[in-house]
């Protein structure tokens with residue numbers, strides 16, 4: 001039996017190589033260079049579209065831990081990255097040309113059939129769709145036909161997420177508007193604090209939009225800096241409106257409020273409600289740390305607004321990356337709602353291994369949620385009315401009985417993750433399927 005994979009990007013190539021290493025025939029379709037995306041520059045497989053860094057290698061860094069896990073699970077793309085490595089301090093930085101060449105060589109050596117063609121209809125049989133954030137229009141239409149247009153999104157308008165244990169709870173109060181529950185954390189601002197914040201926000205440096213990302217913003221979804229530039233009170237009447245909120249310490253409604261909504265059930269991550277932004281990352285740290293209670297906030301995910309095609313995975317996918325409606329159809333990469341190179345490689349690895357298991361009539365595997373990869377897969381497949389794509393971060397991992405503070409906690413979580421992975425390593429090993 002043949003596994004069909006659409007998209008020879010990071011996820012698609014990793015998936016193809018996992019299948020091929022296990023002796024399963026693969027037909028891998030890539031539309032470039034016949035049809036280019038607005039961001040890719042070449043016809044190379046596994047092209048890194050922007051930075052040539054696969055980020056930190058320290059296991060106490062979320063990306064470092066994810067890479068350590070993927071190495072244990074036998075990621076072929078990380079082996080290629082090692083061979084393409086250039087000096088980069090504590091990060092895995094690669095020569096992008098050599099990296100693509102190494103991936104192409106692996107595909108060829110393992111007999112993967114690479115076909116340069118745009119696929120616009122989802123094929124029958126075991127299939128992995130990994131067409132990425134810039135999925136072609138034809139495939140987008142096919143995805144809409146099968147999942148419906150309310151389950152496919154075209155750009156991220158993402159607000160930052162901060163770590164719960166980095167918040168100053170002396171300054172923050174818990175309440176929902178008009179006393180309807182206590183789900184939200186509220187950072188109250190006086191008029192003076194508000195004015196200073198708005199001034200800095202309006203003047204802060206933003207990332208320039210790529211030409212293909214000239215997004216017509218909906219009025220209800222404007223970047224916060226755009227609101228700050230429009231009018232002094234635009235934020236106070238918008239995402240920072242205080243109505244229905246009383247600060248128990250003063251007994252009064254604050255002048256303005258930044259609301260933080262829990263991002264996961266464990267309450268380890270909080271989202272700054274309505275704070276989608278194009279601010280540069282250092283500017284997000286500088287300006288958002290002016291908000292009372294966020295002075296020492298640790299940013300687990302930065303805000304951003306960019307073109308990104310992704311599915312509403314909590315409604316569509318299982319943690320095995322199979323779709324709920326068709327168990328022989330898998331989604332991998334950024335289309336599945338993860339963000340980033342290594343995250344995409346990780347989902348490709350899982351989809352590839354599970355596609356092989358399906359072909360060999362074995363039950364698909366799930367990755368333990370104690371690991372960074374398992375936690376990420378759990379996040380993107382758990383019901384969430386505010387679902388937005390997610391990158392690897394320590395806020396995703398269950399705290400369990402780890403009571404240590406930040407740096408030590410990360411170390412313990414990393415040790416626990418790698419131990420959990422050792423337990424399932426044999427199941428994932430290529431000769432065991």
Ligand SMILES: Cc1cc2nc3c(=O)[nH]c(=O)nc-3n(C[C@H](O)[C@H](O)[C@H](O)COP(=O)(O)OP(=O)(O)OC[C@H]3O[C@@H](n4cnc5c(N)ncnc54)[C@H](O)[C@@H]3O)c2cc1C
Pocket residue numbers: 006007008009010011012029030031032036037039040046047049050051052117118119120130131132133134135136138139210307332333334335339340341342344
């Ligand atoms: C402009 C830009 C900059 C980015 N910068 C970074 C960064 O610096 N760091 C980072 O970690 N992440 C970055 N990302 C996110 C990055 O794209 C992803 O992390 C990663 O490349 C996603 O892997 P993927 O396999 O899902 O998609 P891709 O690597 O994009 O692969 C998808 C492939 O599918 C092909 N394809 C699309 N439609 C079809 C079709 N219908 N038929 C056949 N082939 C098709 C595409 O040509 C492409 O080769 C950036 C994204 C963009 C758009």
